[in-house]
Every structure is written in structure tokens, then in C-alpha cells.
Amino acid sequence: xxxxKQNSPSLSVQEGRISILNCDYTNSMFDYFLWYxxxxxxxxxxxxxxxxxxxxxxxxxxxxFLNKSAKHLSLHIVPSQPGDSAVYFCAAIRDRGSTLGRxxxxxxxxxxxxx
Amino acid sequence: EAEVAQSPRYKIxxxxxxxxxxxxxxxxxxTLYWYRQILGQGPELLVQFQDESVVDDSQLPxxxxxxxxxxxxxxxxKIQPAELGDSAMYLCASSLRSARSGYTFGSGTRLTVV
Numbered sequence: 001x002x003x004x005k006q007n008s009p010s011l012s013v014q015e016g017r018i019s020i021l022n023c024d025y026t027n028s029m030f031d032y033f034l035w036y037x038x039x040x041x042x043x044x045x046x047x048x049x050x051x052x053x054x055x056x057x058x059x060x061x062x063x064x065f066l067n068k069s070a071k072h073l074s075l076h077i078v079p080s081q082p083g084d085s086a087v088y089f090c091a092a093i094r095d096r097g098s099t100l101g102r103x104x105x106x107x108x109x110x111x112x113x114x115x
Numbered sequence: 116e117a118e119v120a121q122s123p124r125y126k127i128x129x130x131x132x133x134x135x136x137x138x139x140x141x142x143x144x145x146t147l148y149w150y151r152q153i154l155g156q157g158p159e160l161l162v163q164f165q166d167e168s169v170v171d172d173s174q175l176p177x178x179x180x181x182x183x184x185x186x187x188x189x190x191x192x193k194i195q196p197a198e199l200g201d202s203a204m205y206l207c208a209s210s211l212r213s214a215r216s217g218y219t220f221g222s223g224t225r226l227t228v229v
Contacts, residue, residue, distance in 0.1 A: 004157070036220075043119075043206050043220030044158070089157055101146060101210060102171060103218065105157025
């Protein structure tokens with residue numbers, strides 16, 4: 001039962017344009033959300049996160065938006081660069097205050113930024 | 116920058132053989148996680164340790180998988196016997212205490228069972 005869903009397996013964007021990666025979740029107990037970036041043969045690296053009490057968090061070229069009523073979040077990358085080409089995973093934590101820190105991941109979206 | 120160390124990076128093993136992976140978390144990180152990522156899917160938690168104790172192994176196939184963190188520092192994940200469906204990337208991660216303090220993942224071990 002996939003509780004975090006990334007319905008687009010791939011996204012192709014021209015350099016300099018905006019990349020928008022989407023993520024939906026089903027479990028209303030999730031209270032913290034994260035985006036990870038992964039290159040082949042490497043582990044995921046943390047990109048940006050957002051608490052469920054916020055609707056937006058920004059860090060340089062990366063902005064994450066959260067719509068709790070729709071159980072939807074999105075990652076915006078502006079401007080996109082060729083080095084951003086990677087697989088992006090959306091992840092969620094249930095009860096962030098707990099010592100049980102299991103991350104629930106989506107299947108990932110392969111972003112390709114072409115010159 | 117502190118890293119989570121994993122070895123080996125790649126492992127090819129025959130079906131029914133035993134295989135083991137090792138992880139050394141960032142110094143001082145009390146919480147250690149083992150995740151498995153099957154190609155085309157997101158990582159899924161296999162087991163979580165808090166110091167030397169297992170706090171979540173609900174997704175660990177205990178008939179063939181075992182994990183230990185004897186001194187609360189490094190950890191070993193073992194599969195015996197390996198099956199074709201175990202081919203995946205095995206990722207170790209650590210955090211200071213709970214997930215709220217952030218995770219750091221290692222580079223993983225790519226297992227191929229033939």
C-alpha cells in the first residue's frame with residue numbers, strides 16, 4: 001500500500017526553466033515531508049523539507065509547497081540546471097516527535113534538464 | 116563532512132548463498148536505519164536501531180534477514196539464504212536521535228543475486 005505517491009516517473013525540462021515535481025500522500029498522520037535527490041550508485045541526499053504547519057519553504061533555487069487539504073506537495077526548481085538531473089524522491093514521516101523515524105518514500109521522479 | 120560508510124559497494128552472490136553488509140554511521144548518531152531500494156521503487160525501511168536496540172523491524176523478512184548493532188555503533192545486515200528477489204540497493208542511514216534531526220544516507224550496497 002503506497003502511502004506516498006509520485007505519479008510521474010519522469011520529467012524533462014530545458015535549462016533555465018522551472019521544474020515542478022509532484023507528490024501525493026494518503027496518510028493524514030504524516031506531519032513532516034522531505035525531498036531527496038539521488039544520483040545513480042549513490043545514496044539519497046537531503047534537499048529540502050517542510051513541516052505540516054507550514055505551506056511553503058524556500059531554500060535558494062528550491063521551494064516546496066504543501067497543500068494539506070489536498071494531501072499534495074510539490075517541489076519547484078527555478079532555474080533548472082543540467083546538474084539537477086537526478087531521481088527525486090518525496091518522503092514523509094508520521095509523528096515527527098516520535099523516536100520511530102521511518103521515512104515513507106514515493107517511487108521517485110527522474111528529472112532530466114537539457115541544455 | 117561526516118559520512119555514513121557502507122561496504123561493500125557492490126556484491127554479486129549466487130542464490131541460496133549467505134551475504135552480509137556493513138555500515139558505520141556518523142560518530143555520535145544514536146539511530147541507525149537499514150533501507151532496501153528495489154529498482155524503480157522508493158527505499159523501504161527494513162530495520163531501525165536506537166543505540167543497540169531494535170525499535171522497528173516490522174518490515175524485515177525475519178526468516179532470512181537478520182541485523183545487529185552489538186555495541187551501538189556499526190551494524191551488519193545479513194541475508195541467508197539469498198533469493199533472486201533480494202537483488203536491490205541496501206542503504207544505511209543514521210541520525211542523532213530521531214528523524215526530526217535529519218537523516219544522512221550512505222552510498223549503499225548494490226546486491227545482485229544470480
